[in-house]
Amino acid sequence: MNNLQFIRPASVQAACEALKNPGFMPVAGGSDLVVKIRNGLYPNLEGIVDIGDLAPLNLIRTDENRVIIGSGCTMNQIINDRLMQDYFPALVKAAATVGALQIRNSATIGGNVANASPAGDTIPALYSLEARVLITNGSSTRKVPIDEFFLSPGKTIMQTGEIIEGFTLLLRKTRGEFLKLGERRAHAISKINMAVSTWNDGRDHWRIAMGSVAPTVLRCREAEEFLESCSQIDDAAINKAAEMALNTAKPISDLRSTSAYRKKMAGVLLKRSLMAIIK
Known part of the structure; x- marks a missing residue:
């Protein structure tokens, strides 16, 4: 790391200009990037562009009718924001599971999303809230639905010279839950995680997103449509939706867990989430 160039731009435009060099990477909180650099995962890295103070x-x-969350907002900033608490509980709960307190003070939502990990904790929550990703090259910004942002593990549609500017959410009051399973609740990479959000605009809407059960976060659309068709969410409906989630999951086995366990727990997590929301 001693040989890396370090740039602290004065503006978003200057940051994007610096990042036109493919050997440079942006950093805000740095909670993941620093570890990866030390582990030799970026052998061709020439420099770091610090966007944390922009x-x-x-x-x-x-x-107007939207909330904009800047990409540099930390997990604790999201957790402690009253608007987030009142309108987007699934995202607040997801942010609260990211690492220990010290990590949450520095880890940013933009970094969590940019990593493009199938196990990233804020990503299912953003899926469940139908977030759009704001991507800027310094002169223009494009809005991309979050389910179109990820290509594969670790890969996104981001181009050289672009950064994540933030995320937009419709300003609507939701109920929601986020649950994860790991070796240790907050500190571990998730074996599986799940976010559920629901809102009513004259009719009920449900959104269910699962992480670590496919190459990218997976929406459980069958269960969503089923729940929206129910006149009431009772035990029978919860059990049926949970079975749909289990059948939707397409996990692999790895060092953290087996495919069979992840499939089973997809159903269990949805059952727990629904019970928490409707209680």
């Missing part, structure tokens, strides 16, 4: 990226604000 004020436009560090705010949570409203814009």
